[in-house]
Amino acid sequence: MKKTLALTAALLAATLTLSACGNSDTGDTxxxxxxxxxxxxxxxxxxxxxxxxxxxMTEMAADRASSPEVKQLADEIAAAQGPEIDTMTGWLEAWGQELPADSMDHGDMGHGDEAGGMPGMMDADTMDELEQASGEEFDEMFLTSMIEHHEGAIEMARTEQAHGENPDALALAEKIEKDQRAEITQMKAMLGS
Structure with a gap:
């Protein structure tokens, strides 16, 4: 009986140790x-x-943008942000937190620094204007709007870096800030050309 208890305790300790050594460095959350x-x-x-x-916004570029560079950038933004959405959704589920309502109509979220609005979010009117635009008009509107959108995301990422605690969330916030700063530089260059 004592051997069985000792073996069970040893196995439990080994399991807990291995769990603690898990995959925290890989970003797998x-x-x-x-x-x-x-x-x-x-x-x-x-x-x-x-x-x-x-x-x-990137989905609109597929059939509205005239510039191949804008289309390529839109594809790159979607390819980066789609998996990040999945990652953050997984965190909220694992933490037992409520998921945000799936609302592609962001008119109720405000714009910029309006009360209750998230930084850089486009209001419903701006999204409608972007959806109605095409060609060079779309390209310019897309780039201008996405720069503002990215600036808002950077502000949110910096807030997380200043006040967050979860290592994976902090790492993602740092990545978002770095990646979106680079994309802002690229978009400003595209607007200037």
Whole structure:
């Protein structure tokens, strides 16, 4: 009996040790870290619809943009932000938090620094104007709007870096800031050419 208890205790200790050594360095958060705070939850909850709107904007570029460079950039933004949406959704589920409502109509979210609005979010009128535009008009509107959108995402990412606790959320915030700064530089160059 003592041997069985000792063996069971040893196996439990080994399992817990291996679990603690898990995959925290790989960015795989499928098991969700239980180390998170309100800032991490707010970051994921707000960044999901923010990214969803950016993806919606990129989808418009497929048949409205005239510049191959704008189309390529739109594809790259969608390819980066789609998986980030999935990652953040996984965190919220693992943390037992409510997922943001799936709302592609962001008119209720405000624009810029309006009360209750997320930084850089396009209001419904701006999204409608973008959807009605085509050719060079679309390209210019897309780039101008996406620069503002990215600036908002950077602001949100910096808030997470200042106040967040979850290592994976902090790493994603740092990546978003770095990647979107580079894309802003690229878009400003495209507008200037």
């Amino acid at each position: 499928s098991n969700g870290s239980d180390q998170f705070n309100d800032a991490d939850v707010s970051f994921a909850t707000d960044m999901i619809p923010h990214h969803q709107q950016a993806v919606q």
